[in-house]
Amino acid sequence: MKSPQLQEMVRKIFSDEEIKSQFITSPESVLSRYSLTDDEKKAVRITHTRLGLASSGSVQLEAAVKSLLWWD
Amino acid sequence: MLLQELNKFLQDEIETLLAPVADTAGLSNLVKEALQKNRPDPGVSTVAVRCWPLLPLIVCDTICGRYEQALPAAAGLEMLKAAAEVFDDIEDADNAESLAAKYGFPLAVNTASALLIGAERAFARLYTRGVDSKIIVSLMDKVNSYYLAACGGQHLDLSLIPAEAASEEMYLRVTGMKSAFAAECACYTGAALAGAEVELVQSMAEFGHNLGMAAQIANDIKGITGLRDIRQRKITLPVTYALAQTNGEIHRLLETTFLKTDIKVTSPPGLISDTLFDCGGILYASFKMEVYKQRALDILNALELKDIQVKPLRDFVA
Numbered sequence: 285m286k287s288p289q290l291q292e293m294v295r296k297i298f299s300d301e302e303i304k305s306q307f308i309t310s311p312e313s314v315l316s317r318y319s320l321t322d323d324e325k326k327a328v329r330i331t332h333t334r335l336g337l338a339s340s341g342s343v344q345l346e347a348a349v350k351s352l353l354w355w356d
Numbered sequence: 357m358l359l360q361e362l363n364k365f366l367q368d369e370i371e372t373l374l375a376p377v378a379d380t381a382g383l384s385n386l387v388k389e390a391l392q393k394n395r396p397d398p399g400v401s402t403v404a405v406r407c408w409p410l411l412p413l414i415v416c417d418t419i420c421g422r423y424e425q426a427l428p429a430a431a432g433l434e435m436l437k438a439a440a441e442v443f444d445d446i447e448d449a450d451n452a453e454s455l456a457a458k459y460g461f462p463l464a465v466n467t468a469s470a471l472l473i474g475a476e477r478a479f480a481r482l483y484t485r486g487v488d489s490k491i492i493v494s495l496m497d498k499v500n501s502y503y504l505a506a507c508g509g510q511h512l513d514l515s516l517i518p519a520e521a522a523s524e525e526m527y528l529r530v531t532g533m534k535s536a537f538a539a540e541c542a543c544y545t546g547a548a549l550a551g552a553e554v555e556l557v558q559s560m561a562e563f564g565h566n567l568g569m570a571a572q573i574a575n576d577i578k579g580i581t582g583l584r585d586i587r588q589r590k591i592t593l594p595v596t597y598a599l600a601q602t603n604g605e606i607h608r609l610l611e612t613t614f615l616k617t618d619i620k621v622t623s624p625p626g627l628i629s630d631t632l633f634d635c636g637g638i639l640y641a642s643f644k645m646e647v648y649k650q651r652a653l654d655i656l657n658a659l660e661l662k663d664i665q666v667k668p669l670r671d672f673v674a
Contacts, residue, residue, distance in 0.1 A: 286524050290643060295601040298636035327646035331639075338639040340630060345642065346581070351674035352574035352645070 289318045290328075297337075308337065362410050362423065369431040373474045373481070386467040387474070390438045390455055409434040411539065414668045415546025415560055425485040426549040429495065432478030433545060436503060437538055439471035447514060450588055487549065495548055502541040509533025518615045524596045528569075536568030543567075556659075563655040567672055570648035577641050580632050586625040589617055593644060594637035602635050649673055 293314065297307050307314040311332045315325060331338070338345050370391065377383045395409060409430055416426040442464055445454030456464035479499070482492045509530050513521075520526060543564030547557040576592035579585030585592055595614050602610060613621050613628050632638055652673050656666040 285528065287644065287647075291524075291597060291601055291640060294597070294636040294640045294643070297639070298634065323647045323650060324643065326650050327643050330650070331642050331646045335639075335642055338633070338642045340581075340633040340638075345577070345638070348642070348645075349574040349577045349581075352571045352649075353578065 287320075287324060289320050290324050293318045293320070293328075304337075307332075359407065359410060362413050363407065365424075365427055366409060366413070366430055366434070369427045369478070370434070370474075373428075373431055373435070373477050377470060382463075383467065383470060386455060386459065386463060387438075387470055390442050390467055390471060391434060393453075394434070394438045394441055408539070408542070411542040411564070411672070412546035412549070414672075415543050416550040418664060418666060418669060419547055419550035419552050419556065419560075422550075425482070425487055426546055428478045428481040428485060429499075429545050429549060430542075432475040433499070433538075433542055435471045435475040435478060436499070439468040439475065440503070440506065442468035442471070444510065447510070482549075491548065495545060498544060498548070499541060502537050502544075506534050506537050509535075509537070518591060518617055521591045522596055522599050522615060524593070524600070527591070527593055527596045531569060531572050532565070535572040536565050539568035539571065540564035559655055559659060563652050563669070566648045566652035566655070570645050570652065570673075573641055573645040573648065577638060577645070580629050580638060583625040583629055586613070586628045589614055589621070592641075594632045594641045597640040598632055598635050598637040606631060606635060 296303050297314065298304065303314060311328065315328060320328065335342060335344050335348060374384060374387060377387065395407065412426050412430040412433060413423040417423040442455055445451045446456045446461060446464055446468075449456070451457060454464070455467055479492060479496045482495070483489065509532070512526070512530050513534060516526065516530075521530070540561050541564070544557060544561040547560035552560070573593055576585065576594060579590065579592055580594050585595075591614050595610070598610050599607070599614065609623060609628070609631060612619055613623065653670070656669055656673070659666050
């Protein structure tokens with residue numbers, strides 16, 4: 285399942301500093317501008333709380349990934 | 357149900373299956389090495405809790421309170437997956453620790469063949485656990501369908517030119533066929549051997565599919581942060597996002613790295629990793645990983661409402 289609206293939202297967050305700030309402080313204000321599915325909205329909210337912008341070197345990102353790496 | 361106990365029973369089942377090669381120490385050791393590569397150490401760390409070969413047993417136990425009838429199938433699936441990994445290493449020729457790299461192609465191919473035949477034996481041995489022959493035949497057909505589809509995914513992975521592989525649609529298709537299928541097949545198998553109704557078997561298979569997709573995307577993110585996939589110029593989800601959503605200098609850098617594989621890359625892998633973070637590729641992949649995780653959890657929540665105790669399966673989703 286492709287996620288064009290989710291892609292567009294992420295592109296905007298990383299190409300517009302004002303939108304990025306809004307997303308950091310109030311993700312709902314950015315989320316509401318895009319037609320995301322319920323699954324996507326839930327995932328964005330959870331990820332925002334746990335990982336923020338998933339920056340390089342993030343310990344939380346590493347932990348989130350590690351928790352699913354049992355398969356390989 | 358103690359997980360270490362399950363591990364022990366599964367190991368015993370595999371030993372039984374491999375009895376015909378026990379006297380050929382060389383082959384027996386290679387088969388064990390192939391199986392071991394595919395399996396976290398059951399004795400340590402939290403990984404043991406989610407030791408994947410136990411998935412069919414845990415699903416079966418979750419549904420009917422018993423797992424013994426699923427032991428041969430769990431052993432068979434473990435052997436099939438190990439065989440697939442050996443073949444994958446031969447085809448990709450990118451793993452210095454693979455059996456093919458360490459012992460040569462002929463011995464690696466023979467080991468994978470032994471694993472495939474051992475897996476067939478495993479499913480045939482379901483009758484020793486009292487499983488009805490019709491269920492055995494139907495299950496073997498389904499498992500073979502999953503693995504044939506995986507061969508299709510591998511074919512696409514090996515034959516697509518980078519430009520064709522660089523779309524999210526293709527990425528999700530190939531990932532579903534050659535990665536997520538294994539968890540889906542494991543859950544399907546456990547549910548079918550528990551005697552579950554079709555609807556419940558389907559729910560468990562969907563749970564496995566979503567779990568497998570989330571795990572593959574986690575692996576993709578690790579491949580970028582650890583630079584492994586950048587060095588191999590592998591097109592994964594963060595890359596498909598970045599190629600679609602960037603332009604100018606950044607796009608050219610990514611295009612050279614991942615699409616123009618005939619050109620030698622001079623940019624340091626760390627720079628490419630930073631670029632994938634800075635354009636949102638990693639955040640996008642994190643969102644998608646969470647979408648699949650939540651779908652898996654939603655399925656478990658729905659099953660819990662039907663009084664199915666899903667706690668051991670929740671541990672797989674972390």
